[in-house]
Amino acid sequence: MLDVFEALEDLQGEWSARDPRESWVALSGGPRGEHFVVEVVVGGRKCGAFVDIGSTRNFISRDCVDRLCLKDWVQRLSRPVASTLANKERMMVEDYVKDVVCTFYYPGGEINHKIPFLVSDELPFDMLLGMYYLEVAKPQFDWDKKVLKHELPSRRTVRLAKYKASRLIDSHGCLCASAFYNYYKQNQEEGMYLVYVSAKGEAIKTPLEIETIVAKYPDLFEPSGVVDKEVVHTIEIIPGSKTPKGRIYRMAPAELDELRRQLKELTEKGWIRPSTFPFGSPVLFVPKKGGTLRKCIDYRGLNAITVKNAAPLPRIDDLLDRVQGCKYYTKINLKSGYHQIAIRPEDQHKTAFQTRYGLYEFVVMPFGLCNAPGTFQHSMNRIFHDYLDKFVVVYLDDILIFSRTVEEHAQHVDKVLSILRQHKYKINAEKCEFGPTRILYLGHEVSADGIRPKDAKVASIRDWPRPQPVTEVRSFSGM
Numbered sequence: 001m002l003d004v005f006e007a008l009e010d011l012q013g014e015w016s017a018r019d020p021r022e023s024w025v026a027l028s029g030g031p032r033g034e035h036f037v038v039e040v041v042v043g044g045r046k047c048g049a050f051v052d053i054g055s056t057r058n059f060i061s062r063d064c065v066d067r068l069c070l071k072d073w074v075q076r077l078s079r080p081v082a083s084t085l086a087n088k089e090r091m092m093v094e095d096y097v098k099d100v101v102c103t104f105y106y107p108g109g110e111i112n113h114k115i116p117f118l119v120s121d122e123l124p125f126d127m128l129l130g131m132y133y134l135e136v137a138k139p140q141f142d143w144d145k146k147v148l149k150h151e152l153p154s155r156r157t158v159r160l161a162k163y164k165a166s167r168l169i170d171s172h173g174c175l176c177a178s179a180f181y182n183y184y185k186q187n188q189e190e191g192m193y194l195v196y197v198s199a200k201g202e203a204i205k206t207p208l209e210i211e212t213i214v215a216k217y218p219d220l221f222e223p224s225g226v227v228d229k230e231v232v233h234t235i236e237i238i239p240g241s242k243t244p245k246g247r248i249y250r251m252a253p254a255e256l257d258e259l260r261r262q263l264k265e266l267t268e269k270g271w272i273r274p275s276t277f278p279f280g281s282p283v284l285f286v287p288k289k290g291g292t293l294r295k296c297i298d299y300r301g302l303n304a305i306t307v308k309n310a311a312p313l314p315r316i317d318d319l320l321d322r323v324q325g326c327k328y329y330t331k332i333n334l335k336s337g338y339h340q341i342a343i344r345p346e347d348q349h350k351t352a353f354q355t356r357y358g359l360y361e362f363v364v365m366p367f368g369l370c371n372a373p374g375t376f377q378h379s380m381n382r383i384f385h386d387y388l389d390k391f392v393v394v395y396l397d398d399i400l401i402f403s404r405t406v407e408e409h410a411q412h413v414d415k416v417l418s419i420l421r422q423h424k425y426k427i428n429a430e431k432c433e434f435g436p437t438r439i440l441y442l443g444h445e446v447s448a449d450g451i452r453p454k455d456a457k458v459a460s461i462r463d464w465p466r467p468q469p470v471t472e473v474r475s476f477s478g479m
Helices: 022-027 062-067 131-137 177-185 208-214 253-269 300-304 316-322 345-351 372-383 406-422 455-462 470-477
Strands: 037-042 045-051 059-061 075-084 090-106 109-120 127-129 140-142 147-151 157-159 272-274 283-287 293-297 328-333 353-355 358-362 392-395 398-403 438-441 444-447 450-453
Touching (some): 090 253, 253 283, 253 293, 253 358, 398 406
Parallel strands (some): 045 127
Antiparallel strands (some): 147 157, 444 450
16 A cells, blocks of 8 residues: 655645645636546545645545544644635645545556545645645556556556546536536536426426425434334244354455444444344445445344244335326335334344454344344334325335325325324435426336336347347347
Protein backbone atom coordinates (compact mmCIF):
# COMPACT_ATOMS: atom_id res chain seq x y z
CA MET A 1 0.00 0.00 0.00
CA LEU A 2 1.36 3.40 -1.00
CA ASP A 3 1.73 5.68 2.03
CA VAL A 4 1.58 9.39 1.17
CA PHE A 5 3.31 10.85 4.22
CA GLU A 6 2.89 14.49 5.11
CA ALA A 7 3.51 16.03 8.54
CA LEU A 8 0.32 18.03 8.93
CA GLU A 9 0.51 18.33 12.72
CA ASP A 10 3.11 21.08 12.56
CA LEU A 11 1.79 22.81 9.46
CA GLN A 12 2.93 26.43 9.49
CA GLY A 13 1.54 29.49 7.76
CA GLU A 14 4.15 30.07 5.04
CA TRP A 15 1.90 28.52 2.39
CA SER A 16 -1.05 30.70 3.35
CA ALA A 17 -0.85 32.64 0.09
CA ARG A 18 -1.37 29.42 -1.80
CA ASP A 19 -4.89 28.87 -3.10
CA PRO A 20 -5.93 25.21 -2.83
CA ARG A 21 -8.78 25.87 -5.24
CA GLU A 22 -7.37 28.49 -7.59
CA SER A 23 -7.04 26.13 -10.56
CA TRP A 24 -10.54 24.80 -9.92
CA VAL A 25 -11.81 28.38 -9.85
CA ALA A 26 -9.96 29.16 -13.06
CA LEU A 27 -11.53 26.18 -14.81
CA SER A 28 -15.01 26.49 -13.34
CA GLY A 29 -16.30 28.20 -16.44
CA GLY A 30 -15.55 25.15 -18.59
CA PRO A 31 -17.58 21.97 -18.99
CA ARG A 32 -17.52 19.75 -15.90
CA GLY A 33 -16.71 16.71 -18.00
CA GLU A 34 -13.26 18.14 -18.91
CA HIS A 35 -11.91 17.79 -15.39
CA PHE A 36 -10.10 14.83 -13.85
CA VAL A 37 -12.41 13.35 -11.20
CA VAL A 38 -11.58 9.82 -10.04
CA GLU A 39 -13.67 7.48 -7.97
CA VAL A 40 -12.40 6.87 -4.43
CA VAL A 41 -13.83 4.29 -2.03
CA VAL A 42 -13.24 4.69 1.71
CA GLY A 43 -14.69 2.05 4.01
CA GLY A 44 -17.04 0.85 1.29
CA ARG A 45 -18.41 4.36 0.59
CA LYS A 46 -17.86 6.17 -2.70
CA CYS A 47 -16.82 9.74 -3.28
CA GLY A 48 -15.25 11.81 -6.04
CA ALA A 49 -11.68 13.14 -5.90
CA PHE A 50 -10.83 16.20 -8.00
CA VAL A 51 -7.23 15.82 -9.27
CA ASP A 52 -5.56 19.24 -9.39
CA ILE A 53 -1.92 19.84 -10.33
CA GLY A 54 -2.41 23.50 -9.36
CA SER A 55 -2.96 22.70 -5.69
CA THR A 56 -0.15 21.93 -3.30
CA ARG A 57 -1.98 19.85 -0.71
CA ASN A 58 -4.81 17.35 -0.36
CA PHE A 59 -8.18 18.54 0.92
CA ILE A 60 -11.41 16.84 1.97
CA SER A 61 -14.72 18.57 2.59
CA ARG A 62 -16.40 18.46 6.00
CA ASP A 63 -19.50 16.93 4.41
CA CYS A 64 -17.39 14.15 2.93
CA VAL A 65 -15.75 13.50 6.31
CA ASP A 66 -19.20 13.02 7.83
CA ARG A 67 -20.41 10.86 4.95
CA LEU A 68 -17.35 8.59 5.16
CA CYS A 69 -17.71 8.32 8.95
CA LEU A 70 -14.23 9.80 9.53
CA LYS A 71 -15.26 12.22 12.28
CA ASP A 72 -13.44 10.15 14.91
CA TRP A 73 -10.22 10.45 12.88
CA VAL A 74 -10.24 14.26 12.67
CA GLN A 75 -7.41 15.99 14.57
CA ARG A 76 -6.77 19.67 15.26
CA LEU A 77 -3.83 21.48 13.66
CA SER A 78 -1.35 23.12 16.01
CA ARG A 79 -2.59 26.46 14.68
CA PRO A 80 -5.28 27.53 12.17
CA VAL A 81 -4.04 28.12 8.64
CA ALA A 82 -5.49 30.69 6.23
CA SER A 83 -5.57 30.35 2.46
CA THR A 84 -6.35 33.18 0.05
CA LEU A 85 -8.67 32.10 -2.73
CA ALA A 86 -8.78 33.40 -6.28
CA ASN A 87 -11.67 35.72 -5.40
CA LYS A 88 -9.51 37.26 -2.61
CA GLU A 89 -11.55 35.60 0.14
CA ARG A 90 -9.76 33.70 2.89
CA MET A 91 -10.43 30.09 3.79
CA MET A 92 -9.49 28.92 7.28
CA VAL A 93 -8.35 25.33 7.86
CA GLU A 94 -8.16 24.04 11.43
CA ASP A 95 -8.46 20.23 11.16
CA TYR A 96 -6.85 17.31 9.34
CA VAL A 97 -7.16 13.54 9.00
CA LYS A 98 -4.19 11.20 8.64
CA ASP A 99 -3.75 7.84 6.93
CA VAL A 100 -7.11 7.65 5.19
CA VAL A 101 -7.08 4.36 3.26
CA CYS A 102 -8.35 5.32 -0.20
CA THR A 103 -9.16 2.58 -2.70
CA PHE A 104 -8.90 3.32 -6.42
CA TYR A 105 -10.51 0.70 -8.65
CA TYR A 106 -9.45 -0.36 -12.13
CA PRO A 107 -10.80 -3.19 -14.34
CA GLY A 108 -9.85 -6.40 -12.55
CA GLY A 109 -8.34 -4.98 -9.38
CA GLU A 110 -7.77 -2.16 -6.95
CA ILE A 111 -5.02 0.11 -5.60
CA ASN A 112 -4.90 1.21 -1.96
CA HIS A 113 -3.18 4.44 -0.89
CA LYS A 114 -2.86 6.01 2.57
CA ILE A 115 -3.48 9.73 2.13
CA PRO A 116 -3.56 12.63 4.64
CA PHE A 117 -6.10 15.43 4.09
CA LEU A 118 -6.72 18.93 5.38
CA VAL A 119 -10.41 19.33 6.29
CA SER A 120 -12.18 22.27 4.65
CA ASP A 121 -15.65 23.58 5.42
CA GLU A 122 -15.78 25.37 2.06
CA LEU A 123 -14.52 22.82 -0.46
CA PRO A 124 -17.20 22.56 -3.21
CA PHE A 125 -16.60 18.85 -3.84
CA ASP A 126 -15.66 15.73 -1.88
CA MET A 127 -11.86 15.58 -2.20
CA LEU A 128 -9.01 17.44 -3.86
CA LEU A 129 -5.79 15.56 -4.61
CA GLY A 130 -2.91 18.00 -4.94
CA MET A 131 0.80 17.75 -5.65
CA TYR A 132 1.66 16.20 -2.27
CA TYR A 133 -0.21 13.13 -3.50
CA LEU A 134 0.61 13.33 -7.22
CA GLU A 135 4.38 13.61 -6.72
CA VAL A 136 4.39 10.42 -4.64
CA ALA A 137 1.81 8.34 -6.57
CA LYS A 138 3.09 9.54 -9.98
CA PRO A 139 -0.10 8.82 -11.96
CA GLN A 140 -0.26 9.35 -15.72
CA PHE A 141 -2.74 11.81 -17.25
CA ASP A 142 -4.68 10.82 -20.35
CA TRP A 143 -5.53 14.32 -21.55
CA ASP A 144 -7.71 13.14 -24.44
CA LYS A 145 -10.03 10.90 -22.43
CA LYS A 146 -9.64 12.83 -19.17
CA VAL A 147 -8.77 9.73 -17.14
CA LEU A 148 -5.98 8.93 -14.70
CA LYS A 149 -3.68 5.95 -15.26
CA HIS A 150 -1.43 4.09 -12.83
CA GLU A 151 1.49 1.77 -13.44
CA LEU A 152 1.33 -1.49 -11.49
CA PRO A 153 4.44 -3.26 -10.10
CA SER A 154 4.10 -5.65 -13.06
CA ARG A 155 4.71 -2.62 -15.34
CA ARG A 156 1.15 -2.88 -16.67
CA THR A 157 -0.66 0.45 -16.94
CA VAL A 158 -4.28 0.50 -15.80
CA ARG A 159 -6.99 3.12 -16.04
CA LEU A 160 -8.54 4.31 -12.76
CA ALA A 161 -12.33 4.47 -12.55
CA LYS A 162 -13.91 7.88 -13.11
CA TYR A 163 -16.44 9.17 -10.64
CA LYS A 164 -19.91 8.46 -12.01
CA ALA A 165 -21.33 11.83 -11.04
CA SER A 166 -18.91 13.49 -13.43
CA ARG A 167 -19.57 11.31 -16.46
CA LEU A 168 -21.31 13.90 -18.61
CA ILE A 169 -21.23 13.85 -22.41
CA ASP A 170 -20.95 17.42 -23.73
CA SER A 171 -24.30 19.15 -23.19
CA HIS A 172 -26.33 15.94 -23.34
CA GLY A 173 -26.43 13.46 -20.48
CA CYS A 174 -28.69 11.15 -18.55
CA LEU A 175 -28.26 11.03 -14.76
CA CYS A 176 -30.13 9.18 -12.06
CA ALA A 177 -31.40 11.27 -9.14
CA SER A 178 -28.50 10.39 -6.82
CA ALA A 179 -25.89 11.21 -9.48
CA PHE A 180 -27.60 14.53 -10.24
CA TYR A 181 -27.56 15.39 -6.54
CA ASN A 182 -23.83 14.66 -6.32
CA TYR A 183 -23.23 16.74 -9.45
CA TYR A 184 -25.27 19.60 -7.98
CA LYS A 185 -23.30 19.54 -4.71
CA GLN A 186 -19.93 19.55 -6.45
CA ASN A 187 -20.54 22.53 -8.76
CA GLN A 188 -21.02 26.25 -8.37
CA GLU A 189 -23.02 27.07 -11.48
CA GLU A 190 -24.82 30.37 -12.01
CA GLY A 191 -28.00 28.50 -12.91
CA MET A 192 -29.18 24.90 -12.81
CA TYR A 193 -32.61 23.69 -13.85
CA LEU A 194 -34.39 20.37 -13.42
CA VAL A 195 -36.87 19.26 -16.10
CA TYR A 196 -39.38 16.50 -15.48
CA VAL A 197 -40.23 14.19 -18.38
CA SER A 198 -43.23 11.89 -18.21
CA ALA A 199 -45.36 9.77 -20.49
CA LYS A 200 -48.37 11.46 -22.06
CA GLY A 201 -51.26 11.55 -19.62
CA GLU A 202 -49.15 10.36 -16.67
CA ALA A 203 -49.36 12.30 -13.41
CA ILE A 204 -46.14 14.23 -12.79
CA LYS A 205 -46.54 14.54 -9.05
CA THR A 206 -48.41 12.92 -6.21
CA PRO A 207 -52.11 13.90 -6.22
CA LEU A 208 -52.91 16.55 -3.63
CA GLU A 209 -55.41 14.24 -1.90
CA ILE A 210 -52.64 11.67 -1.34
CA GLU A 211 -50.05 14.27 -0.26
CA THR A 212 -52.46 15.50 2.41
CA ILE A 213 -52.84 11.99 3.80
CA VAL A 214 -49.09 11.24 3.81
CA ALA A 215 -48.40 14.54 5.61
CA LYS A 216 -50.40 13.23 8.59
CA TYR A 217 -47.78 10.54 9.29
CA PRO A 218 -44.33 12.19 9.57
CA ASP A 219 -43.41 9.82 12.43
CA LEU A 220 -43.44 6.85 10.04
CA PHE A 221 -40.34 8.21 8.28
CA GLU A 222 -38.27 8.61 11.45
CA PRO A 223 -35.52 6.11 12.37
CA SER A 224 -36.29 3.58 15.08
CA GLY A 225 -34.46 1.32 17.49
CA VAL A 226 -35.87 -1.89 18.97
CA VAL A 227 -39.66 -1.84 19.29
CA ASP A 228 -41.83 -4.48 20.96
CA LYS A 229 -44.25 -6.09 18.51
CA GLU A 230 -46.76 -8.93 18.66
CA VAL A 231 -44.64 -11.12 16.39
CA VAL A 232 -41.11 -12.14 17.42
CA HIS A 233 -38.71 -14.43 15.63
CA THR A 234 -37.92 -17.77 17.24
CA ILE A 235 -35.05 -20.15 16.51
CA GLU A 236 -35.86 -23.75 17.43
CA ILE A 237 -32.88 -26.11 17.33
CA ILE A 238 -33.31 -29.73 16.21
CA PRO A 239 -32.90 -31.88 19.38
CA GLY A 240 -29.51 -33.54 19.65
CA SER A 241 -27.85 -31.21 17.14
CA LYS A 242 -24.28 -30.09 17.63
CA THR A 243 -23.76 -26.33 17.56
CA PRO A 244 -21.54 -25.43 14.59
CA LYS A 245 -18.41 -23.43 15.30
CA GLY A 246 -17.55 -20.80 12.72
CA ARG A 247 -14.30 -18.99 12.07
CA ILE A 248 -13.19 -15.47 11.23
CA TYR A 249 -12.83 -14.88 7.50
CA ARG A 250 -9.90 -12.83 6.24
CA MET A 251 -10.83 -9.28 5.18
CA ALA A 252 -9.22 -6.48 3.19
CA PRO A 253 -8.46 -3.18 4.98
CA ALA A 254 -11.46 -1.48 3.34
CA GLU A 255 -13.72 -4.31 4.51
CA LEU A 256 -12.42 -4.02 8.07
CA ASP A 257 -13.11 -0.28 8.03
CA GLU A 258 -16.66 -0.92 6.81
CA LEU A 259 -17.14 -3.68 9.40
CA ARG A 260 -16.07 -1.39 12.23
CA ARG A 261 -18.42 1.33 10.96
CA GLN A 262 -21.39 -1.03 10.75
CA LEU A 263 -20.73 -2.56 14.17
CA LYS A 264 -20.73 0.91 15.69
CA GLU A 265 -23.91 1.92 13.87
CA LEU A 266 -25.83 -1.26 14.74
CA THR A 267 -24.73 -1.08 18.38
CA GLU A 268 -25.86 2.54 18.68
CA LYS A 269 -29.27 1.59 17.27
CA GLY A 270 -29.56 -1.23 19.81
CA TRP A 271 -29.84 -3.88 17.10
CA ILE A 272 -26.74 -5.82 18.19
CA ARG A 273 -24.80 -6.18 21.43
CA PRO A 274 -21.62 -7.94 22.63
CA SER A 275 -22.10 -11.68 23.14
CA THR A 276 -20.57 -14.32 25.39
CA PHE A 277 -21.92 -17.32 23.45
CA PRO A 278 -19.13 -19.89 22.92
CA PHE A 279 -19.94 -20.24 19.20
CA GLY A 280 -20.51 -17.77 16.39
CA SER A 281 -21.13 -17.57 12.65
CA PRO A 282 -18.57 -15.97 10.32
CA VAL A 283 -18.95 -12.59 8.59
CA LEU A 284 -18.04 -11.70 5.02
CA PHE A 285 -18.63 -8.87 2.55
CA VAL A 286 -19.94 -9.04 -1.00
CA PRO A 287 -19.72 -6.09 -3.41
CA LYS A 288 -22.93 -4.38 -4.52
CA LYS A 289 -23.52 -2.94 -7.98
CA GLY A 290 -22.36 0.53 -7.03
CA GLY A 291 -19.05 -0.74 -5.63
CA THR A 292 -20.13 -0.46 -1.99
CA LEU A 293 -19.99 -3.43 0.36
CA ARG A 294 -22.83 -5.52 1.74
CA LYS A 295 -22.22 -7.27 5.06
CA CYS A 296 -23.37 -10.90 5.11
CA ILE A 297 -23.37 -13.34 8.01
CA ASP A 298 -22.87 -16.96 7.01
CA TYR A 299 -25.66 -18.62 8.98
CA ARG A 300 -25.54 -21.88 6.98
CA GLY A 301 -24.32 -23.84 9.99
CA LEU A 302 -27.12 -22.50 12.21
CA ASN A 303 -29.74 -22.98 9.50
CA ALA A 304 -28.75 -26.63 9.07
CA ILE A 305 -29.79 -27.44 12.66
CA THR A 306 -32.85 -25.15 12.79
CA VAL A 307 -36.40 -26.53 12.74
CA LYS A 308 -37.83 -25.17 9.49
CA ASN A 309 -40.92 -22.98 9.46
CA ALA A 310 -43.44 -24.11 6.85
CA ALA A 311 -44.99 -20.64 6.45
CA PRO A 312 -45.08 -20.01 2.67
CA LEU A 313 -44.45 -16.78 0.79
CA PRO A 314 -47.24 -15.61 -1.54
CA ARG A 315 -46.97 -16.33 -5.26
CA ILE A 316 -46.02 -13.19 -7.16
CA ASP A 317 -48.41 -13.96 -10.04
CA ASP A 318 -51.30 -14.29 -7.56
CA LEU A 319 -50.47 -10.88 -6.08
CA LEU A 320 -50.30 -9.21 -9.48
CA ASP A 321 -53.65 -10.72 -10.51
CA ARG A 322 -55.34 -8.82 -7.68
CA VAL A 323 -54.26 -5.35 -8.83
CA GLN A 324 -55.59 -5.46 -12.39
CA GLY A 325 -58.24 -2.95 -13.39
CA CYS A 326 -57.07 -0.23 -10.99
CA LYS A 327 -55.71 3.22 -11.88
CA TYR A 328 -53.92 4.58 -8.78
CA TYR A 329 -51.12 2.83 -6.94
CA THR A 330 -48.91 3.40 -3.92
CA LYS A 331 -45.79 1.39 -3.17
CA ILE A 332 -44.45 1.39 0.39
CA ASN A 333 -41.13 -0.13 1.40
CA LEU A 334 -40.36 -0.80 5.06
CA LYS A 335 -36.98 0.52 6.17
CA SER A 336 -34.61 -2.31 7.16
CA GLY A 337 -37.72 -4.46 7.37
CA TYR A 338 -36.21 -7.53 9.05
CA HIS A 339 -34.58 -5.37 11.72
CA GLN A 340 -38.01 -4.11 12.78
CA ILE A 341 -38.86 -7.51 14.27
CA ALA A 342 -37.21 -8.59 17.52
CA ILE A 343 -35.77 -12.02 18.25
CA ARG A 344 -37.17 -13.92 21.20
CA PRO A 345 -34.83 -13.11 24.14
CA GLU A 346 -33.93 -16.75 24.81
CA ASP A 347 -32.88 -17.17 21.15
CA GLN A 348 -30.79 -14.04 20.69
CA HIS A 349 -27.50 -15.70 21.63
CA LYS A 350 -27.95 -18.17 18.74
CA THR A 351 -27.42 -15.34 16.24
CA ALA A 352 -23.88 -14.66 17.53
CA PHE A 353 -21.34 -13.79 14.85
CA GLN A 354 -17.55 -13.54 15.04
CA THR A 355 -15.52 -10.51 13.99
CA ARG A 356 -12.00 -9.28 14.44
CA TYR A 357 -13.43 -6.76 16.90
CA GLY A 358 -15.28 -9.22 19.08
CA LEU A 359 -18.32 -11.48 19.29
CA TYR A 360 -21.76 -9.91 18.81
CA GLU A 361 -25.36 -11.12 18.76
CA PHE A 362 -28.53 -9.69 17.24
CA VAL A 363 -31.41 -8.34 19.28
CA VAL A 364 -33.47 -7.94 16.09
CA MET A 365 -33.97 -10.35 13.21
CA PRO A 366 -30.95 -10.35 10.86
CA PHE A 367 -30.78 -11.32 7.22
CA GLY A 368 -29.69 -14.86 6.43
CA LEU A 369 -31.78 -16.89 8.88
CA CYS A 370 -33.73 -19.63 7.13
CA ASN A 371 -37.08 -18.82 8.79
CA ALA A 372 -36.78 -15.02 8.64
CA PRO A 373 -38.84 -14.56 5.42
CA GLY A 374 -41.68 -16.65 6.85
CA THR A 375 -41.68 -14.71 10.13
CA PHE A 376 -41.75 -11.37 8.34
CA GLN A 377 -44.50 -12.39 5.93
CA HIS A 378 -46.56 -13.75 8.85
CA SER A 379 -46.20 -10.39 10.61
CA MET A 380 -47.43 -8.50 7.52
CA ASN A 381 -50.33 -10.90 6.91
CA ARG A 382 -51.35 -10.54 10.54
CA ILE A 383 -51.63 -6.75 10.60
CA PHE A 384 -53.21 -6.42 7.13
CA HIS A 385 -55.42 -9.51 7.37
CA ASP A 386 -58.73 -7.65 6.96
CA TYR A 387 -57.62 -5.80 3.83
CA LEU A 388 -55.39 -8.27 1.95
CA ASP A 389 -56.40 -8.64 -1.71
CA LYS A 390 -59.12 -5.99 -1.26
CA PHE A 391 -56.90 -2.96 -1.78
CA VAL A 392 -53.47 -4.06 -0.54
CA VAL A 393 -51.03 -6.88 -1.28
CA VAL A 394 -47.78 -7.52 0.56
CA TYR A 395 -44.64 -9.40 -0.41
CA LEU A 396 -42.21 -9.27 2.52
CA ASP A 397 -41.31 -5.57 3.00
CA ASP A 398 -42.92 -4.37 -0.25
CA ILE A 399 -46.51 -3.16 0.18
CA LEU A 400 -48.70 -2.22 -2.80
CA ILE A 401 -51.98 -0.30 -2.44
CA PHE A 402 -54.32 -0.22 -5.47
CA SER A 403 -57.55 1.71 -6.10
CA ARG A 404 -59.86 2.75 -8.95
CA THR A 405 -60.31 6.44 -8.03
CA VAL A 406 -58.07 9.00 -6.36
CA GLU A 407 -60.61 9.59 -3.56
CA GLU A 408 -60.79 5.88 -2.86
CA HIS A 409 -57.01 5.65 -3.00
CA ALA A 410 -56.61 8.40 -0.41
CA GLN A 411 -58.80 6.41 2.00
CA HIS A 412 -56.83 3.22 1.36
CA VAL A 413 -53.45 4.92 1.87
CA ASP A 414 -54.75 6.47 5.09
CA LYS A 415 -55.84 3.06 6.38
CA VAL A 416 -52.51 1.36 5.56
CA LEU A 417 -50.39 4.14 7.09
CA SER A 418 -52.61 4.09 10.18
CA ILE A 419 -52.01 0.35 10.59
CA LEU A 420 -48.25 0.79 10.20
CA ARG A 421 -48.27 3.51 12.84
CA GLN A 422 -50.37 1.37 15.19
CA HIS A 423 -47.91 -1.52 14.93
CA LYS A 424 -44.83 0.77 15.06
CA TYR A 425 -43.37 0.02 11.64
CA LYS A 426 -41.16 2.58 9.86
CA ILE A 427 -41.03 3.14 6.12
CA ASN A 428 -38.24 4.02 3.71
CA ALA A 429 -39.18 7.30 2.01
CA GLU A 430 -36.56 6.87 -0.73
CA LYS A 431 -38.23 3.69 -2.00
CA CYS A 432 -41.87 4.77 -1.65
CA GLU A 433 -44.14 6.10 -4.40
CA PHE A 434 -47.51 7.63 -3.57
CA GLY A 435 -50.36 7.85 -6.07
CA PRO A 436 -48.86 7.33 -9.56
CA THR A 437 -50.90 5.72 -12.33
CA ARG A 438 -47.96 3.55 -13.41
CA ILE A 439 -45.63 1.78 -10.98
CA LEU A 440 -42.93 -0.88 -10.85
CA TYR A 441 -43.68 -3.69 -8.39
CA LEU A 442 -41.84 -7.00 -8.00
CA GLY A 443 -40.16 -6.68 -11.39
CA HIS A 444 -43.38 -5.85 -13.27
CA GLU A 445 -44.80 -2.59 -14.57
CA VAL A 446 -48.35 -2.17 -13.29
CA SER A 447 -50.85 0.33 -14.74
CA ALA A 448 -54.47 0.65 -15.84
CA ASP A 449 -53.35 -0.76 -19.20
CA GLY A 450 -52.34 -4.04 -17.59
CA ILE A 451 -49.23 -5.77 -16.29
CA ARG A 452 -46.04 -6.43 -18.18
CA PRO A 453 -42.51 -7.50 -17.20
CA LYS A 454 -39.90 -4.85 -16.57
CA ASP A 455 -38.11 -4.00 -19.82
CA ALA A 456 -34.72 -4.96 -18.41
CA LYS A 457 -36.06 -8.44 -17.61
CA VAL A 458 -36.95 -9.22 -21.22
CA ALA A 459 -34.29 -7.16 -23.00
CA SER A 460 -31.92 -10.11 -23.45
CA ILE A 461 -34.66 -12.10 -25.21
CA ARG A 462 -36.12 -9.19 -27.17
CA ASP A 463 -32.72 -8.07 -28.42
CA TRP A 464 -31.44 -11.56 -29.21
CA PRO A 465 -29.91 -11.44 -32.72
CA ARG A 466 -31.71 -13.47 -35.34
CA PRO A 467 -29.74 -16.69 -35.96
CA GLN A 468 -28.52 -16.89 -39.55
CA PRO A 469 -26.21 -19.85 -40.29
CA VAL A 470 -27.40 -23.39 -39.66
CA THR A 471 -25.02 -23.73 -36.71
CA GLU A 472 -26.56 -20.67 -35.00
CA VAL A 473 -30.07 -21.99 -35.58
CA ARG A 474 -29.11 -25.34 -34.06
CA SER A 475 -27.46 -23.60 -31.10
CA PHE A 476 -30.52 -21.41 -30.55
CA SER A 477 -32.89 -24.39 -30.62
CA GLY A 478 -30.65 -26.43 -28.31
CA MET A 479 -29.77 -29.09 -30.87
